Amino acid sequence: MASLLAFHLLGLYPVPSTTEFIVLSPFIPKYTIHNSFLNVSTTVTTLNYDAKSVQKTIPSGTAAYVQNVTINGVPSTSRCHFDFYDTFRVGGEIVITLTADKTGADDCLGDLPASLSTGGFSQAR
16 A cells, blocks of 8 residues: 555556556655666656645645646657656656646546556557
């Protein structure tokens, strides 16, 4: 359970049986994960981070919703998820931009993460 808490605080949620992470609003503005086995580092930076976004009730006008995600300067195909193989395996930089517009951030703007409701886990890695 501690690993799920750690991922939640980092703004990521591992999708079971896949190599994908669902993107959430992180609790910290910037962090680096170093993979000593592969000798790579990945830095995650949160633009527009507001400490008020971690309150039980998010105040109006607080940037707490994912607007977009870029991986090594390239916009992600979805603001809802990204793949481990494109990020933490090779290292680099992930930028999560937050917005206060909850309605505008209410869909993925691209493909959805793998799940049974989206057609199952049809692609093997």
